Amino acid sequence: MVEPEGPLNVGMVARVMKNMGLKELVLVKPKAPPLHPYCLVMATGAKEVLWEARVLDSLEEALKGSALVVGTTRRRRKKRELIPLREAAPRVLEVAKSQRVSVLFGREDSGLTNEELSLCHLLVTIPADPVHGSLNLSHAVAVFLYELRSQLKGVTAPKRKLAPWEELQGLFAHMEEALSRIGFMDPQNPKRGVEDLKEILLRAGLDSKEVRLLRGLFRRIIWATEKATKGGKG
Amino acid sequence: MVEPEGPLNVGMVARVMKNMGLKELVLVKPKAPPLHPYCLVMATGAKEVLWEARVLDSLEEALKGSALVVGTTRRRRKKRELIPLREAAPRVLEVAKSQRVSVLFGREDSGLTNEELSLCHLLVTIPADPVHGSLNLSHAVAVFLYELRSQLKGVTAPKRKLAPWEELQGLFAHMEEALSRIGFMDPQNPKRGVEDLKEILLRAGLDSKEVRLLRGLFRRIIWATEKATKGGKG
Numbered sequence: 001m002v003e004p005e006g007p008l009n010v011g012m013v014a015r016v017m018k019n020m021g022l023k024e025l026v027l028v029k030p031k032a033p034p035l036h037p038y039c040l041v042m043a044t045g046a047k048e049v050l051w052e053a054r055v056l057d058s059l060e061e062a063l064k065g066s067a068l069v070v071g072t073t074r075r076r077r078k079k080r081e082l083i084p085l086r087e088a089a090p091r092v093l094e095v096a097k098s099q100r101v102s103v104l105f106g107r108e109d110s111g112l113t114n115e116e117l118s119l120c121h122l123l124v125t126i127p128a129d130p131v132h133g134s135l136n137l138s139h140a141v142a143v144f145l146y147e148l149r150s151q152l153k154g155v156t157a158p159k160r161k162l163a164p165w166e167e168l169q170g171l172f173a174h175m176e177e178a179l180s181r182i183g184f185m186d187p188q189n190p191k192r193g194v195e196d197l198k199e200i201l202l203r204a205g206l207d208s209k210e211v212r213l214l215r216g217l218f219r220r221i222i223w224a225t226e227k228a229t230k231g232g233k234g
Numbered sequence: 235m236v237e238p239e240g241p242l243n244v245g246m247v248a249r250v251m252k253n254m255g256l257k258e259l260v261l262v263k264p265k266a267p268p269l270h271p272y273c274l275v276m277a278t279g280a281k282e283v284l285w286e287a288r289v290l291d292s293l294e295e296a297l298k299g300s301a302l303v304v305g306t307t308r309r310r311r312k313k314r315e316l317i318p319l320r321e322a323a324p325r326v327l328e329v330a331k332s333q334r335v336s337v338l339f340g341r342e343d344s345g346l347t348n349e350e351l352s353l354c355h356l357l358v359t360i361p362a363d364p365v366h367g368s369l370n371l372s373h374a375v376a377v378f379l380y381e382l383r384s385q386l387k388g389v390t391a392p393k394r395k396l397a398p399w400e401e402l403q404g405l406f407a408h409m410e411e412a413l414s415r416i417g418f419m420d421p422q423n424p425k426r427g428v429e430d431l432k433e434i435l436l437r438a439g440l441d442s443k444e445v446r447l448l449r450g451l452f453r454r455i456i457w458a459t460e461k462a463t464k465g466g467k468g
Contacts, residue, residue, distance in 0.1 A: 018366045132252045142373040143380045182458045204438040224416040228462035
């Protein structure tokens with residue numbers, strides 16, 4: 001962070017760094033020291049990011065040893081390409097696999113200067129409203145780190161195991177029997193409502209346990225109608 | 235936002251909504267009013283989001299008319315699928331093209347309750363550090379809206395018009411009545427199977443016609459049991 005003004009922002013940045021699995025925070029000429037009470041209170045569980053933060057007098061000093069320096073900015077500088085974050089992330093992550101990468105965030109009010117941007121290998125921007133696109137500093141860091149993390153391993157979904165096709169077919173047969181018992185099916189057009197119900201269940205992506213649950217329901221409907229028939233006779 | 239505590243957070247949320255091109259903020263039982271000075275100071279150029287924010291006493295009231303209700307949470311609830319934000323975004327955007335979508339953010343300390351999450355069609359999570367993954371509330375909103383904005387291009391509205399949230403709640407009440415009539419519900423644990431059935435229907439994304447179809451089914455079940463009772467007497 002280059003000359004951050006607000007200790008609240010610095011604390012929130014520490015927090016989101018820890019949220020996203022990072023810890024190396026460098027503050028260049030901050031207005032408040034990293035252990036300012038407002039920093040600490042906003043960092044909540046990430047206070048050690050602040051304890052270990054380095055405070056430096058010059059940006060150049062901070063960038064030493066970085067294989068890739070990324071400047072974040074909203075302003076297009078003539079001749080320099082401004083890459084949207086999502087596109088830039090793979091490049092940042094590739095380098096970070098084996099070498100040091102520095103990502104610069106500027107002042108709350110004015111961002112990074114042209115001179116500071118000229119020290120960067122890559123200028124990255126967060127797409128936002130063309131008129132009201134000035135993000136809170138800690139929001140910009142949050143979004144940036146979220147994007148990096150999201151592309152780190154590729155998105156992994158919690159994989160539900162769906163019921164095999166034949167179970168659904170068995171379920172549907174059971175359903176048709178139950179529905180005909182309670183007179184739900186139109187004799188003129190027996191498939192009508194049933195097909196719609198099937199579509200709902202197909203779309204829902206059922207697992208085997210849910211299939212069993214629904215079969216329990218249909219069994220219960222059939223049971224209820226049998227009771228009704230017996231009752232009618234009695 | 236459901237019961238937000240911090241006016242700073244509410245103000246920062248207003249700001250990032252405007253950054254990302256949104257404006258309809260609803261606060262359910264907030265600790266501080268939206269025009270609290272701390273809200274206003276953090277909103278900077280987005281004060282009109284706060285002026286126009288609606289303050290409501292109940293979440294149910296806020297959800298009326300929503301075709302899709304999205305709950306944000308870190309906690310896996312047993313049986314319910316938790317979808318990473320990046321995967322969930324297309325679904326949210328598709329529906330939002332033509333119908334109202336509500337995205338719920340819970341309390342700073344405890345998030346959304348299980349009961350609140352059970353009102354949602356979709357549970358979404360922001361991937362983060364497994365141990366220190368608790369994001370600042372406004373950071374969670376920032377990341378969520380950034381992701382939506384990033385995937386906005388090329389989204390087309392779905393052909394099907396989803397049933398509004400309150401129709402589903404009516405359907406669920408009807409379902410519970412029908413299921414209790416046929417003894418489907420375990421008296422020891424009446425919510426068990428019913429909650430699973432609700433989840434299936436929430437996931438399926440029903441339209442109003444399908445809601446009516448299912449209500450017809452439940453009406454028929456109730457009718458069948460009434461016939462049974464009369465039959466038993468005869």
